[in-house]
Amino acid sequence: DAKTTQPPSMDCAEGRAANLPCNHSTISGNEYVYWYRQIHSQGPQYIIHGLKNNETNEMASLIITEDRKSSTLILPHATLRDTAVYYCIVILGAWSRDDKIIFGKGTRLHILP
């Protein structure tokens, strides 16, 4: 079973901020939250990750709640090229035999022109 729960789909108007939620209520203290996206017919692409603090890079921002049970990926100015399936996964910082990497079904984000 996936360690995360995401809405199956979301719509966002082009130019607006896209906010994608993820619940990970069973996350342990040393597990990171990672976000990937998969544009149609391509391999998944790493976006961002975090442990406790909010993170920002050139692609997105990651907001993690204080209790770490949920997070939100923010695409500040969505474009049509951001249409993709977004995956939120929870893993240890370094993989081990006890670390199950489960992508789940993700959220299908539609950017509307």
Place this chain on the structure above:
Amino acid sequence: DAGVIQSPRHEVTEMGQEVTLRCKPISGHDYLFWYRQTMMRGLELLIYFNNNVPIDDSGMPEDRFSAKMPNASFSTLKIQPSEPRDSAVYFCASGTGGTQYFGPGTRLLVL
């Protein structure tokens, strides 16, 4: 950097034939992953290696599947014999720390 390279990009074969998928990871990455993606089951981790050693192969569906990593710059995933239900897109990814970088995938169709 060319990224993760996979070959072939497309493969069509007949049931019972041997299929070999190839992957060249990004130089310097010490982890290599093989995934399978289908509409029904989504993206599934099959096996991963650390420093060329298999760490977890619990996702390999059955004995028909095998994976090797003879050196840091090359890995293969072999299916022998292939079956129609093996039809899927197979991704290879490499990484260090917790981040993975995926290749473009091999689209396999077994008739």
